[in-house]
Structures are given as structure tokens and as C-alpha cells.
Amino acid sequence: MPEVDRAAANRAAIAARRARADLKHRLRSGETSPLKVLEQAQTPGTPAASLRITDFLLSFPSIGQVKSERLLEELAISDRKRLGGLGRQQRTRLEGFVRRRLGTDAAGDRPPLTVLAGPTAVGKGTVAAYIREHFPEVKLSVSATTRRPRPGEIDGVHYFFVDDERFDRMLAADELLEWATVHNKYRYGTPRGPVVQAAERGELVLLEIDLQGARQVRASMPAARLVFLAPPSWDELVNRLVGRGTEDAEERDRRLETAKVELAAAEEFDEVIINDEVPRAAARLVELMRGER
Ligand SMILES: Nc1ncnc2c1ncn2[C@@H]1O[C@H](COP(=O)(O)OP(=O)(O)OP(=O)(O)O)[C@@H](O)[C@H]1O
Numbered sequence: 682m683p684e685v686d687r688a689a690a691n692r693a694a695i696a697a698r699r700a701r702a703d704l705k706h707r708l709r710s711g712e713t714s715p716l717k718v719l720e721q722a723q724t725p726g727t728p729a730a731s732l733r734i735t736d737f738l739l740s741f742p743s744i745g746q747v748k749s750e751r752l753l754e755e756l757a758i759s760d761r762k763r764l765g766g767l768g769r770q771q772r773t774r775l776e777g778f779v780r781r782r783l784g785t786d787a788a789g790d791r792p793p794l795t796v797l798a799g800p801t802a803v804g805k806g807t808v809a810a811y812i813r814e815h816f817p818e819v820k821l822s823v824s825a826t827t828r829r830p831r832p833g834e835i836d837g838v839h840y841f842f843v844d845d846e847r848f849d850r851m852l853a854a855d856e857l858l859e860w861a862t863v864h865n866k867y868r869y870g871t872p873r874g875p876v877v878q879a880a881e882r883g884e885l886v887l888l889e890i891d892l893q894g895a896r897q898v899r900a901s902m903p904a905a906r907l908v909f910l911a912p913p914s915w916d917e918l919v920n921r922l923v924g925r926g927t928e929d930a931e932e933r934d935r936r937l938e939t940a941k942v943e944l945a946a947a948e949e950f951d952e953v954i955i956n957d958e959v960p961r962a963a964a965r966l967v968e969l970m971r972g973e974r
């Protein structure tokens with residue numbers, strides 16, 4: 682190849698590498714959607730078309746090397762493939778996987794799931810318990826936690842109570858949709874399988890989780906709806922925390938510090954419900970879940 686052509690080819694290869702690196706970055710940061718990238722990959726010569734399938738999968742939060750190899754096996758796609766070189770059936774299988782992962786194939790326009798979060802003692806658990814009793818059509822996700830059961834709590838109903846080793850195994854097997862260490866103490870996480878399956882069946886799925894978890898759900902399932910439960914006032918929040926009587930003074934102070942940060946995050950949410958009265962707040966939440974405005 683003449684010297685001039687070789688230099689031009691080198692420059693083009695460097696530009697293509699940069700464009701791919703930029704695309705990977707935008708995918709990881711959530712700036713661009715995986716579905717959009719799959720669509721772009723159908724046009725030959727685009728950065729999306731030349732993106733390696735492994736780089737595409739590794740851009741999903743919580744997909745690592747091991748998980749991506751397993752997925753490629755399940756999807757019957759070679760790890761040497763680039764997105765633009767997939768066969769029609771491979772593309773369909775990959776797109777199905779992406780849609781399930783993003784939760785965009787649930788029934789109608791309804792979000793695949795709803796997250797209820799808010800500061801400590803605002804009444805998330807109370808509102809969730811009211812919904813469990815009065816709105817049986819709502820499927821409440823049962824979280825796994827490393828904390829011990831409180832009196833009256835039933836394993837498999839209120840939580841799956843697990844030890845640290847079991848929680849570690851769930852993480853390693855990518856069984857959790859999201860997880861967090863809450864109040865610097867115990868770990869809590871949402872088992873992925875039941876939630877994704879219920880969403881695929883078009884059921885109304887509710888996750889009652891903390892702010893860190895809500896943010897993870899937003900990142901991995903952008904179609905999910907995030908609802909913030911707010912107290913009528915700061916003083917009322919303090920009264921509820923003190924009135925509940927389950928924490929000592931030191932723990933209460935710690936939770937109230939976190940609560941200030943959490944209250945400031947309300948604007949990240951799609952909806953805010955003020956928990957003045959439990960039946961009213963619960964009914965409003967279910968209304969939103971049913972798609973009634
Ligand atoms: N609308 C309400 N009016 C008055 N009291 C309420 C209301 N909702 C909840 N409470 C009371 O506030 C206290 C805290 O409620 P709850 O334990 O459900 O909060 P939470 O948000 O789940 O807290 P945490 O995140 O710390 O687990 C409880 O004593 C509950 O009975």
C-alpha cells in the first residue's frame with residue numbers, strides 16, 4: 682500500500698476506535714440507550730455497527746465478564762461478533778434480552794415497576810403494608826436482607842432473611858436487581874427474578890426500597906417509575922421516628938442526618954406523594970400504578 686494511503690487508513694482506524702470508545706462511555710453513563718445503539722448498528726460503517734458484542738454487554742450495570750460470557754452462550758452469539766455482524770435471529774434474541782433488562786416490554790404504557798422511596802420513618806413500610814392488605818392486585822417485591830427479623834416478621838413475606846454469605850452468593854450470581862447497605866448497617870436487595878417475571882406478565886409491581894436502590898433501578902431500568910413519599914413536615918417526620926420507638930437516640934440522629942440528604946433528592950423522582958394519611962397516600966400510589974392520573 683502506498684505510504685499516503687497507509688497513513689490515511691491509520692487515521693481512519695484511530696478515529697473509528699475513538700468513536701467506539703465514546704459510544705461505550707455514553708452507553709455506560711446512560712446518555713444513550715442500548716436499544717438505540719442496536720438500531721444504529723443496522724447501518725454499516727457506524728460506530729454502533731463496529732462495537733463488539735462483549736463491549737455492548739459489559740456496558741450494562743452489573744454485567745461483568747463472567748455474566749457476559751454466560752449470556753452470549755444463552756443467546757448463541759460468538760464473543761467475536763460485532764453488533765453490525767449479527768444474524769437476524771441473533772439480533773432478535775439480543776433485542777429481547779435488552780428489552781427485558783430495561784423493562785420496556787411490560788403491558789401497555791404502564792411502567793414495568795414502581796419504586797417507593799423516601800426518608801426514614803416517613804411511613805413507606807406502613808403504606809406498603811396497607812397496600813398489601815387492601816390492594817391484592819399489587820405485587821410487593823420481597824427483599825433479601827442481612828438484618829435479623831423483628832417480632833412478627835415472617836421469612837418470605839416481609840423479607841428473605843439471609844446471612845452475609847448467602848447475600849454475597851446472590852450478588853455473585855447477579856440475582857439482585859439493586860442492593861444497598863442501608864443506614865450503614867445491614868444489606869438489603871431486590872431479587873431480580875420475581876420482579877422481572879411479574880413485570881413481564883403485566884402485573885403491578887411495587888418495590889419499597891431506599892434512595893440508593895431507587896437510583897440503581899433508574900440506571901438499569903429507565904422505564905421504571907420512581908415515587909417519593911414525603912412527610913407533611915420535618916417535625917412530623919421526627920415525631921414519627923421518635924414515636925415508633927424502634928431506634929435509640931444515637932441511631933435516630935444518624936437516620937435524621939440521612940433523611941436531610943434524602944429529602945433533597947425528591948426532585949429526582951417522577952412523582953411525590955405526601956403521606957399525611959395512610960389510606961389516601963396508598964390509594965394515590967395505586968392510582969398512579971394503574972395509570973389513572
Ligand atoms: N400517615 C401517617 N400518619 C401518622 N403516622 C404514620 C403515618 N404513616 C406512618 N406512620 C407512623 O410512622 C412511623 C414510621 O413508619 P414506617 O415504619 O412505616 O416508616 P418507614 O418509612 O418504613 O421507615 P424506615 O425507612 O425507617 O424503615 C410508624 O410508627 C407509623 O405507624
Ligand SMILES: Nc1nc2c(ncn2[C@@H]2O[C@H](COP(=O)(O)O)[C@@H](O)[C@H]2O)c(=O)[nH]1
Binds near residue numbers: 859
Ligand atoms: N436498596 C434497598 N433498600 C431496601 C430494600 N428493602 C428495604 N429497604 C429499605 O431499608 C430500610 C430499612 O428497612 P427496615 O425494614 O429494616 O426498617 C427502609 O428504608 C427500606 O426502604 C431493598 O431491597 N433494597
